[in-house]
Amino acid sequence: MINLYTTPSCTSCRKAKAWLDEQHLPYVEKNIIANPLSIDELKNILRLTEEGTEEIISYRSHAYQNLTVDIEELSLEKLLDLIHKNPELIRRPILTDERRIQVGYNADEIRCFLPRDVRKLEFQRIQEELALEAN
Numbered sequence: 001m002i003n004l005y006t007t008p009s010c011t012s013c014r015k016a017k018a019w020l021d022e023q024h025l026p027y028v029e030k031n032i033i034a035n036p037l038s039i040d041e042l043k044n045i046l047r048l049t050e051e052g053t054e055e056i057i058s059y060r061s062h063a064y065q066n067l068t069v070d071i072e073e074l075s076l077e078k079l080l081d082l083i084h085k086n087p088e089l090i091r092r093p094i095l096t097d098e099r100r101i102q103v104g105y106n107a108d109e110i111r112c113f114l115p116r117d118v119r120k121l122e123f124q125r126i127q128e129e130l131a132l133e134a135n
Contacts (some may be wrong), residue, residue: 001026001027001028001097002020002025002026002057002095002096002113003017003026003027003028003094003095003096003097004017004020004028004029004030004093004094004095004096005032005045005090005092005093005094005095005096006029006030006031006032006092006093007028007032007088007092008031008088009088010092010093012092012093012104012105013092013093013105014033016093016105016110017029017093017106019105019107019110020113022115023114025113025114026125029084029094032090032092033087033088034047035090036084036085036087037083037084037090038084039080039081039084042080042083042084043080045096045101046093048096048099048100048101049101049103051053053076053079053083053122054084055091055101055103056090056091056094056103056132057071057079057083057086057089057090057091058089058090058091058092059097061088061089063088063089064089066075069082070123072075086130091103091104092104095110095113098114101121
């Protein structure tokens with residue numbers, strides 16, 4: 001199951017949701033402003049990242065710009081608590097499943113959430129189209 005973490009005013013969130021709907025992929029959407037992520041949910045998201053909190057924090061957000069603390073100085077526990085209390089600090093959308101994460105909307109990268117057999121069929125179709133063009 002895909003988890004989609006969104007906010008109501010986020011254009012990229014709407015794009016991700018529309019893409020999932022177009023692909024008929026089941027997902028659970030969570031509005032992180034109305035229902036802030038729990039510490040455990042944040043930890044589960046971080047387990048999937050390659051760059052840790054740097055990958056999920058929106059450094060351009062007003063919430064980040066208005067911080068009165070240096071997040072580099074915070075322990076992980078305090079940083080997670082800060083993010084939990086200030087969900088506007090989180091980049092969005094965030095899509096996760098059991099093994100993958102995508103932070104932000106990227107039309108090419110989101111395809112990793114397609115089932116493998118669908119991706120394989122698409123790859124074969126593209127190869128056939130390229131072969132026809134070459135002839």
